[in-house]
Amino acid sequence: MFSTIQTLFARSLHPTVSQETLLRSTQTLRQQGGLSPEQRLMIYRNNVTTSLIFALKDIYPVIVQILGDNYFSLMTQDYVWSADSSNPDLNHFGRDFPSYLEQQVQTTPALEELPYLPDLASLECAWHAAYYADDDPVFDFDGLAQVAQQGQPIRLKVSHSLCLLASDYPVLTLWKLHRYHQSPDSLNSVAQTEYYCLYRKHYSPMAIRLNQTDFQFLEACQQGCNLDTIASNENMAGPLSKIPMFIRHGLICSFEPE
Amino acid sequence: MNSITSPDHPSRYGTTSDIKGTGLGLRGVHIPEILAQLPDIPWFEILADNHRAGGGFIPRQLEAIRQHYPITFHCVGMSLASPDVLDMTYLRDLKRQIRDFEPAWVSDHLSFSQLEGHHYHDLLPIPYTEESLFYVSRRIREVQDILEQRILVENVSSYVEFNESSLSEMEFIHGLLSEADCELLLDINNVYVNCQNHDHDAATYLESIPLTRVREIHLAGFEAFPDYLLDAHNNPVSSAVWDLFRQFVERRDDIPVLIEWDNNIPEFSRLREEANKADRILARQRRTQVA
Ligand SMILES: [Fe+2]
Numbered sequence: 182m183f184s185t186i187q188t189l190f191a192r193s194l195h196p197t198v199s200q201e202t203l204l205r206s207t208q209t210l211r212q213q214g215g216l217s218p219e220q221r222l223m224i225y226r227n228n229v230t231t232s233l234i235f236a237l238k239d240i241y242p243v244i245v246q247i248l249g250d251n252y253f254s255l256m257t258q259d260y261v262w263s264a265d266s267s268n269p270d271l272n273h274f275g276r277d278f279p280s281y282l283e284q285q286v287q288t289t290p291a292l293e294e295l296p297y298l299p300d301l302a303s304l305e306c307a308w309h310a311a312y313y314a315d316d317d318p319v320f321d322f323d324g325l326a327q328v329a330q331q332g333q334p335i336r337l338k339v340s341h342s343l344c345l346l347a348s349d350y351p352v353l354t355l356w357k358l359h360r361y362h363q364s365p366d367s368l369n370s371v372a373q374t375e376y377y378c379l380y381r382k383h384y385s386p387m388a389i390r391l392n393q394t395d396f397q398f399l400e401a402c403q404q405g406c407n408l409d410t411i412a413s414n415e416n417m418a419g420p421l422s423k424i425p426m427f428i429r430h431g432l433i434c435s436f437e438p439e
Numbered sequence: 440m441n442s443i444t445s446p447d448h449p450s451r452y453g454t455t456s457d458i459k460g461t462g463l464g465l466r467g468v469h470i471p472e473i474l475a476q477l478p479d480i481p482w483f484e485i486l487a488d489n490h491r492a493g494g495g496f497i498p499r500q501l502e503a504i505r506q507h508y509p510i511t512f513h514c515v516g517m518s519l520a521s522p523d524v525l526d527m528t529y530l531r532d533l534k535r536q537i538r539d540f541e542p543a544w545v546s547d548h549l550s551f552s553q554l555e556g557h558h559y560h561d562l563l564p565i566p567y568t569e570e571s572l573f574y575v576s577r578r579i580r581e582v583q584d585i586l587e588q589r590i591l592v593e594n595v596s597s598y599v600e601f602n603e604s605s606l607s608e609m610e611f612i613h614g615l616l617s618e619a620d621c622e623l624l625l626d627i628n629n630v631y632v633n634c635q636n637h638d639h640d641a642a643t644y645l646e647s648i649p650l651t652r653v654r655e656i657h658l659a660g661f662e663a664f665p666d667y668l669l670d671a672h673n674n675p676v677s678s679a680v681w682d683l684f685r686q687f688v689e690r691r692d693d694i695p696v697l698i699e700w701d702n703n704i705p706e707f708s709r710l711r712e713e714a715n716k717a718d719r720i721l722a723r724q725r726r727t728q729v730a
Contacts, residue, residue: 183571184522186603191554191563209566211600213637215666224598224667229561236560266558269516269529270491274560316494341494384496 233261297350307344311386314342317434342381521551546591566601567611576618593624596670626657673702
């Protein structure tokens, strides 16, 4: 049956396929020319692997620079088949790569010296996602004034493109150095955790450092906390006074009454 | 169902001219040069899947291209032959893209790229049987109903043939054109690659093509390996494929042609040379006819 044959075919492309499925799949294929059915299947497997690795290299150019093209290709050969592939949009592929890298760093002796790689990958992933994110609405100041007059509690909504990152390594500095092809002198962890946000301003992704309370404030907004709840935390006085600036920079793009 | 020619409602892009002559597949690296110089290219084919972003630079850039050129959409994600249910999110997004950019037509491939929810991002082959013909035709009709227009379906290159196949690829395509009421995007490079890979005669294959249903021609370059040809779109069109193209235009010389080059993308000027070559072949054919 048609769909059974296709299912066998597609499953046998996965490197983890059982010998039995692979055999059943090759039995559906014509024996022809100088290649065995299995070799013919491997052309497809290789095509898929190659194009997915190619897509990953596009998202993670700095990780490729650090690991080298060959090592990156080798390391991601299995990942591309285990990664989330539920989205037809190739721009969404590889969003779980930072967590894969985290496991790799913990289990691969060759990567022990590079503990900052997962955070750096998260930064690259956020940069890529910001570039492709939906546009934000123009902030409705009149609407906000109206709601404020009625004393209704509101939630502030952060930009579609916003991603908040915290790292114990100076990954933003490191990333910039690699983008501009300079080698950093030292890659020691920083004394205190560094906080960043990535978002898109007009057409360009931006990465900026934040202090911890601004980070926590934006995180609370992103999680959907209402402004009254946030304001009840006395540490939030600083970020609350910066709301106009967050709006001006496009980090906060709209609000909704609760 | 709407006609696949230019929309007859007023267009935000002024008059949408018909797609004629040899167009080029639009690739991101060339866009700044194209927008700066506005070269005399009759039309561009857009890989709609690469322009799905709803915001940011990508749609603005495409808008700018669209201001100056007629376009068509080429897709890889409809998964027309997949046993999975149709991806309505994908099709709704595509419909939004069609509304926003008004392509003259939309095409995808005679293949599947999704199965059991997994996207392979590749054009996977199917057995050609009465059963699959019935199934794929129905699915294409559903897609056409959703998109409210006929689509073009492209013959793909393949590296396997199935024991189960009871129809040849061309018999299958004939069946599809009549059952699904779609149009054909004939990729002559894919014809050549398949005939080499599966030991068929490309000239005979081309002769059996239903001429009146071909709406667009693709020309691309393959990569030759010792035991097979890979449809890699990373090379100039091969001389064998140019020969087949010449053979085809003897029978019809009025079908729009498109040059595809997706990997190891050359300078834009190199792409134009390929298009010029296709145009010269078409012009020679027309002169011969007049003579
Ligand atoms: Fe093609």
